[in-house]
Amino acid sequence: MSVRRLYRSALREQWRGGVVLLGCSVLEGVPAFFSGRLVELAVDRGFGAGRAGIGLVWLGAFGVVALLGAFGSRLVWRQLGKVVEPLRDALVRAVVRGVLHDPSPPRNSADASGVARITQHVEVVRDATGGLLVQARGMVVTTVAALAGLVTVAGALMLPVAAPVLVAVTVFAFLLPSLARRQRALALADEHAAATVGAVLSGMRDVVACGAEPLAGLAIDDAVDAQARAATRVAQAGAARAVVIGLGAFVPLVLALLLAPGLVRRGELTAGAALGALVYLATTMEPALRGLASTATTVVLRLMVALRRLAETAEVPEPVDGQGRPRGVDLHVRGLTFGWGAAAEPVVRDLDLDLGLGAHLAVVGPSGIGKSTLSGLLTGLLEPQAGRVLLGGVPVREVPAELRHQLVTLIPQEAYVFAGTVRDNLGLFNATATDAQLLASADAVGAGELVRRLGGLDGELGHGDVSAGQAQLIALARVYASPARIVVLDEATSHLDPVAEARAERAFAARGGILVVIAHRLSSAMRAERVLVMDGRETALGSHEELLTRSSRYAELMRAWAPAPVPRHAKAGLTSRVPLTVPAEHHPPQ
Known part of the structure; x- marks a missing residue:
């Protein structure tokens, strides 16, 4: 309108x-x-x-x-x-x-x-x-x-x-x-x-x-x-x-x-x-x-x-909602290109990518290289200049908005906490969630102790009542409790310590669906099933071990971050998958 x-x-x-x-x-x-x-x-x-x-x-x-x-x-x-x-x-x-x-x-x-x-x-x-x-x-x-x-x-x-x-x-x-x-x-x-x-x-x-x-x-x-x-x-x-x-x-x-x-x-x-x-x-x-x-x-x-x-x-273009409903929740990217302006150098160029159920992808690269831009393209917030992002076979921006918001969720670096009860904050994306489900979601991502300190689900919460890291934990628990099958973490754990970050990522990986992590620390890449390296004109896609041998940029990043070799067993069990409906207490040990 x-x-x-x-x-x-x-x-x-x-x-x-x-x-x-x-x-x-x-x-x-x-x-x-x-x-x-x-x-x-x-x-x-x-x-x-x-x-x-x-x-x-x-x-x-x-x-x-x-x-x-x-x-x-x-x-x-x-x-x-x-x-x-x-x-x-x-x-x-x-x-x-x-x-x-x-x-x-x-x-x-x-x-x-x-x-x-x-x-x-x-x-x-x-x-x-x-x-x-x-x-x-x-x-x-x-x-x-x-x-x-x-x-x-x-x-x-x-x-x-x-x-x-x-x-x-x-x-x-x-x-x-x-x-x-x-x-x-x-x-x-x-x-x-x-x-x-x-x-x-x-x-x-x-x-x-x-x-x-x-x-x-x-x-x-x-x-x-x-x-x-x-x-x-x-x-x-x-x-x-x-x-x-x-x-x-x-x-x-x-x-x-x-x-x-x-x-x-x-x-x-x-x-x-x-x-x-x-x-x-x-x-x-x-x-x-x-x-x-x-x-x-x-x-x-x-x-x-x-x-x-x-x-x-x-003015926003008239919605095209209803033109198509996705058949499944798999993501297919073909020839994706985007630049900030008609004459600007593209930050994403001719990218092809396939993410099916159970996929766990980490996106790494130098700061400002276009990682957050990619998250906006995958979730339909940005319109590609060329190429397509298909969600269940349908261009993601043509999926009915209400359905797209249920299926796809992006958690940005700056988490939002509004004035209200803890229950209101955690249940924002799932109005039918029970108290038990909300508490289980908080425990799964490592926010259970924070919820208890705030007075439980009935505790009152305001933006100034929590730190940046605590706000991120609440945002993570909120999305974990939602029906979203595709979750994109855009440096959503940047204010957490490495242990808390690992626990949250493992929880989402075990939750099912598709997980895309815009990596704040390169340890996120080691936990992922596949890694996408963005480096301007060139991109590389593969497992951690594959990229160490065939991507000089990835190997350089890893050497700068962790000079000592990383044992293969450090990754054991980090990419296991369970159905979305499995209760939190059945998740793999954290």
Whole structure:
């Protein structure tokens, strides 16, 4: 679903609030419709006729009507949050989905541009929608009510008043495209400045180490200057808009002042009607026109630009769920190629790989060589530039999302723990798991003692309550308790000591299914059935012993990590397989 469709859908879902706003609008427009008429009656039937008391009564009625309008405005503000806040939540979810599906996200740094979209563009949409529901809606209601009242009081002035208003509105509409382009340029400049400053600040240590402070400062200066120039162009366009609307709002009032005396002398208008017409123009329609133009510039334009920008970055391709269901859970990779950008050197090139049930693969290689990228490709988080990843014979990204999330799980290096009970955290991916199953899963990966220290499954847990290693144990137990048949550990044990890491990997290997380990330590390769060595253009696949003899890169890595020879019996029993349903207490000794 596109952002624009999402925007319209989110607003339609709040139709009850819209009906309430419509009722409030009618109540809010009552003063604009009756103001001039009540002034006319106060003059013609009261003060002008020598009956001051009657005039005061009509003015009192004017005050009562104004109170009704104020009450209607108060109701509008009370209803605003019920319409706007659900819209903001829906847009934030769309932006996050867009960031997660970005084919070229920032690497090893925060996505400052994505943060800018959430904190700026989404808030612009939220505030602009609120402005439309309060200001623009109220001003349209006020203008229509004032024109309707003017017709009833001084119809002879309608044509000379309406002509300059129509001219001003037409010219203003002609200026809107230019205003929109300049507003969009400002939005892009804001986003670029946020990304530039964020990149420099997050990499400040490297900037200083390389002596690149002048270049970094110049990049920030350029971004800020571009932002300032864009803001200046928007201000200039806004000034031109203000002149046009000012003339459109001021000329009708001048014409009414020039024409009204003659109409009164000829008997076409009463003095009260002339004064009522001026009330409509000076106190109701003129401010409403100015406010409507201002809102159209500062609210409608910003809303259009923000929605367009969000559409460019937050739209996710329509899901292709349901096109195919996998026949089994085996993984077949053919000609897999991926690079971070159209012109970038591929980090994965022409890779072929077959992983059936019971497979245990370790992926090793220098840092930054593309191991984590491969995990994203295998799990369907990234789309290959060439080649295919087949899950049960179906491209992994075409497997229905709900089913894919049940079958395939990726555990990243930074484990996520949320506020709630230990049970909530462990059962996140398996809502039907019993307490016994959750405890068995924790024991299997070595998290049992941690669970007991936290107070058992009913213990309360927050992100700051556990260390990074403890958070990884909870994440491992969570996935162990899930129905996932394909588990990818992307340095998911990096904060554990070697003994704890070995226990967790052995537990998943004995669990069944397919296990892929992005190795943090090369001991993971020795426990695996097969090892994939990634080294830029070249890859090698084989067992630990095979790669020691035919892969110079693997042998070099192993010598740097463990100079002493590793006995063959060190691997004994580490690749045994048992069915997924075997209880934890039947697993091989840890």
